[in-house]
Amino acid sequence: MTGIEWIKAASVLGAGLSVGFAAIGAAIGEGYTAGKANETLAFRPNLAGEILKTMLVGQAVAETAGIFGLVIAMLLLFSPMEGKSLLTAWAYLGAGLSMGLSAIGCGIGAGLPAGTACEGIGRQPKVAGQLNTLMLIGAGVAQSTAIYGFLISLLLLYKQLPMGMAIVPAFSMVGAGLCMGFGGIGPGIGEGMAAGKAVSAVARNPLTLGLMTRSMLVGQAVSESTGIYSLVVALLLLLNI
Amino acid sequence: MEIMGADIVRAFALLGAGIAMGLGAIGPGIGEGFAAGKACEAIGRSPQEAGLLTRTMLVGQAVSESTGIYSLVVALLLLFVV
Amino acid sequence: MKELGRIHQLIIPFFGHNLTFNLEVIIMTWIVMSILLVFGFLAAGKKRIIPGPIQVMGELFISQLFALTEDALDKELGKKYAPLICALFMFLLLSNWIGIIPYMHEPTKDLNTPLSLGLLGFFISHYVGIKTKGFKAYIKTYFDPFFFMMPLNVIGELAKVVSISFRLFGNIMGGSIIILVVSYLVYSVLIPPFLNVFFGIFVGAIQAFVFTMLTLVYISVQVK
Numbered sequence: 001m002t003g004i005e006w007i008k009a010a011s012v013l014g015a016g017l018s019v020g021f022a023a024i025g026a027a028i029g030e031g032y033t034a035g036k037a038n039e040t041l042a043f044r045p046n047l048a049g050e051i052l053k054t055m056l057v058g059q060a061v062a063e064t065a066g067i068f069g070l071v072i073a074m075l076l077l078f079s080p081m082e083g084k085s086l087l088t089a090w091a092y093l094g095a096g097l098s099m100g101l102s103a104i105g106c107g108i109g110a111g112l113p114a115g116t117a118c119e120g121i122g123r124q125p126k127v128a129g130q131l132n133t134l135m136l137i138g139a140g141v142a143q144s145t146a147i148y149g150f151l152i153s154l155l156l157l158y159k160q161l162p163m164g165m166a167i168v169p170a171f172s173m174v175g176a177g178l179c180m181g182f183g184g185i186g187p188g189i190g191e192g193m194a195a196g197k198a199v200s201a202v203a204r205n206p207l208t209l210g211l212m213t214r215s216m217l218v219g220q221a222v223s224e225s226t227g228i229y230s231l232v233v234a235l236l237l238l239l240n241i
Numbered sequence: 242m243e244i245m246g247a248d249i250v251r252a253f254a255l256l257g258a259g260i261a262m263g264l265g266a267i268g269p270g271i272g273e274g275f276a277a278g279k280a281c282e283a284i285g286r287s288p289q290e291a292g293l294l295t296r297t298m299l300v301g302q303a304v305s306e307s308t309g310i311y312s313l314v315v316a317l318l319l320l321f322v323v
Numbered sequence: 324m325k326e327l328g329r330i331h332q333l334i335i336p337f338f339g340h341n342l343t344f345n346l347e348v349i350i351m352t353w354i355v356m357s358i359l360l361v362f363g364f365l366a367a368g369k370k371r372i373i374p375g376p377i378q379v380m381g382e383l384f385i386s387q388l389f390a391l392t393e394d395a396l397d398k399e400l401g402k403k404y405a406p407l408i409c410a411l412f413m414f415l416l417l418s419n420w421i422g423i424i425p426y427m428h429e430p431t432k433d434l435n436t437p438l439s440l441g442l443l444g445f446f447i448s449h450y451v452g453i454k455t456k457g458f459k460a461y462i463k464t465y466f467d468p469f470f471f472m473m474p475l476n477v478i479g480e481l482a483k484v485v486s487i488s489f490r491l492f493g494n495i496m497g498g499s500i501i502i503l504v505v506s507y508l509v510y511s512v513l514i515p516p517f518l519n520v521f522f523g524i525f526v527g528a529i530q531a532f533v534f535t536m537l538t539l540v541y542i543s544v545q546v547k
Contacts, residue, residue, distance in 0.1 A: 105270070109274075166248070167248050167249060167252040168248055168251050168252045168255065170252070171252035171253065171255050171256040172252070172255040172256070172259075174256060174259070175255045175256040175257075175258060175259025175260065176259055177259070178256075178259045178260055178263050179258070179259035179260070179262045179263040179316075180263070181263060182260070182263030182264050182266065182267060183262060183263045183266035183267075183270075184266075185266075185267050185270070186266050186267035186268060186269060186270025186271045186274075187266065187270035187274070188270070189270065189271050189274060190270040190271045190272070190273050190274020190275065190277070191270075191274055191277075192274065193271070193274040193275055193277070193278040194274045194277035194278045194281060195278075196278065197277075197278030197279065197281045197282045198278070198281040198285075200285075201281050201282050201284065201285025201286075202285065204285055204286075205285050205286075205288070207288075208284065208285055208288045211284060211288055211291055212281060212284060212285060215277075215280060215281055215284050215291065215294075215295055215298075216277070216281055218277075218295065218298075218299075219273075219274075219276070219277025219278070219280060219281065219298060220274075220277060222273055222277065222299065222302045222306075223269075223270055223273035223274040223276075223277055223302065224270075225273075225306060225309070226265070226266035226269045226270050226273075226306065226309035226312075227266055227270060229262060229266065229309060229310075229312070229313045230262050230263055230266045232313075233258060233259065233262040233313070233316045233317070233320070234259070234262075236317075236320055237255055237258065237259055237320070240255065240320070
């Protein structure tokens with residue numbers, strides 16, 4: 001095999017990893033939302049329109065991380081490969097891992113508040129608008145580790161690499177991808193859990209909306225910090241090349 | 242292509258740093274999110290105790306983050322010392 | 324795609340060292356600060372009983388943020404530190420939103436701005452902690468729960484600065500890069516304005532609020 005064939009093989013593998021792993025999270029999150037919506041509809045059939053709207057919006061947000069994975073897969077498949085160094089193969093593998101794994105958590109995390117928002121609308125139809133807003137804020141913040149994964153993937157994709165093959169930069173790029181990828185799973189799920197509980201608390205007691213938004217954002221911000229340490233370590237690994 | 246023994250050690254140290262921080266971030270992320278969720282639930286039940294609950298949540302999260310910080314320390318050691 | 328790694332720099336030789344200035348960030352920071360100054364003069368210059376629209380906006384900001392600060396800290400400390408919180412929030416909000424305007428760039432997109440603001444919050448919170456609790460009680464918090472946990476407690480405190488500044492930097496930088504890449508992929512047709520609304524307005528406002536809130540929380544944890 002020549003160099004370019006290795007690069008092609010790595011780009012195909014990276015694209016598969018990126019979109020495949022990203023699909024896991026998005027699918028689980030959307031399924032959870034749809035399940036909760038159905039459960040609520042069973043005893044509140046007259047609210048079908050409202051709940052369907054919330055379900056679709058929530059699923060669209062949970063889909064975002066999956067779309068990031070698709071974008072990275074497309075970039076990997078259609079990027080020019082002529083005259084690149086053999087290290088590019090390792091960079092492509094790292095880019096796929098980083099985006100795909102980090103999208104798992106964010107998909108699940110965005111699904112949790114969307115599900116509880118559907119449940120909450122069944123409980124308190126009058127505050128549907130406020131619940132939707134809180135759900136969007138919580139799910140939007142839960143996407144941030146997917147954004148970090150996307151950032152690391154793009155840095156890996158467009159990095160200027162020296163010609164030739166050396167083991168240290170190759171492993172450091174795969175390490176950066178694994179670091180940001182795995183690091184995105186936990187914070188994504190955790191932020192989603194915080195947002196979900198906050199949405200259900202507002203559905204119980206709508207007067208606490210402002211207080212709850214504040215507490216939710218602080219809790220989410222703190223649970224994101226390990227994801228940010230992963231981002232820092234991944235950036236340091238990329239600087240190392 | 243010549244690969245020296247020292248290169249292999251350095252390469253695996255960098256890979257290990259990535260895996261250490263990556264896997265180490267999963268647990269604290271979920272745990273802190275769990276704490277934040279329960280704190281939100283509790284604030285919804287008794288909004289007048291919001292300050293106390295937020296402080297307790299932050300202390301609990303700081304403790305559950307400590308394993309994440311151990312991972313960060315190990316990753317930085319692998320990056321800069323080995 | 325050429326814009327990805329582009330930084331405008333001004334390098335001045337200074338006694339054998341090279342001082343590097345990031346011109347774009349400096350200019351954008353000054354633009355943000357001058358807009359805020361003009362806004363402040365317009366809002367507070369002619370105070371009237373029946374306020375104009377700009378005065379209403381200013382009063383809304385100030386009253387909300389003062390109430391937030393007094394909730395988190397005590398009444399006295401809250402009054403003292405509310406101006407800091409107000410200034411921080413307004414600066415960050417405008418910095419994150421200014422990237423929507425073409426040819427303008429967010430100053431927070433460069434790591435230097437969030438890191439310096441994070442360090443500012445770190446030093447202020449520890450200063451307040453020493454001042455209110457006394458030096459002995461302040462040092463004692465580091466030896467909780469056992470004395471050999473001291474290094475980890477110190478690392479935990481330093482990690483707060485890293486996490487607060489990299490959170491803002493990562494979100495704003497990631498958002499702007501995503502807008503750039505997607506605009507390039509779809510030849511700037513139809514999708515980029517929606518992305519601008521999401522990453523520019525929504526994420527920008529939330530991250531500005533989170534940064535401000537966390538600075539406030541760090542101060543309040545040190546006080547109590």
